[in-house]
Amino acid sequence: MTELQKRCQELLPVIQAGAEGKKLERLYLDKWKDLGEIACFNFMARDTYRIKPEPQYRPYTPEEALKQGGREIVRKTNRWKTPFYVGTDRIVVPDFLCTTSHSFSDLLEKFVFSDDGSPCGVRID
Numbered sequence: 757m758t759e760l761q762k763r764c765q766e767l768l769p770v771i772q773a774g775a776e777g778k779k780l781e782r783l784y785l786d787k788w789k790d791l792g793e794i795a796c797f798n799f800m801a802r803d804t805y806r807i808k809p810e811p812q813y814r815p816y817t818p819e820e821a822l823k824q825g826g827r828e829i830v831r832k833t834n835r836w837k838t839p840f841y842v843g844t845d846r847i848v849v850p851d852f853l854c855t856t857s858h859s860f861s862d863l864l865e866k867f868v869f870s871d872d873g874s875p876c877g878v879r880i881d
Contacts (some may be wrong), residue, residue: 763801770805771797779808813877815860818842818879829867829876837870 758880761864783804790808797805815823821842829849830837841848846857849867858866864877866879 759801767797767805770807773807781806781808812880813864813875814880815864815877817860818845821847821860823861824869824876828870829863830870831867833866841868 770780774837780791782791783789783806788806788808791805797803823840828837829840838849840863843857845865846859849856860877864875867876868874869876
């Protein structure tokens with residue numbers, strides 16, 4: 757395999773991710789920088805690219821969830837807006853026909869906040 761083939765195979769996942777709309781970064785002066793809307797790939801070996809890591813979140817603790825009081829949530833699947841209520845180990849979500857109980861992990865996995873679309877959890881940096 758030639759050096760060009762190796763380099764193409766190395767860059768292919770990054771280029772594919774860019775084609776799918778994912779954000780890309782380039783290592784520049786020991787810091788990762790966004791490529792932005794106009795990207796210029798360089799096939800030279802000294803240039804390093806990556807798919808920008810997605811932010812990671814963990815579920816709220818009951819105390820953290822209580823601080824979100826008054827905010828409404830929406831289901832990721834159907835975008836129905838609803839308030840939520842915090843219990844000691846679960847949240848309660850009133851739906852149209854019934855009231856459901858969810859774990860804090862469910863809150864993060866299945867809902868986002870209706871006002872800004874942010875995840876229902878704490879960002880891990």
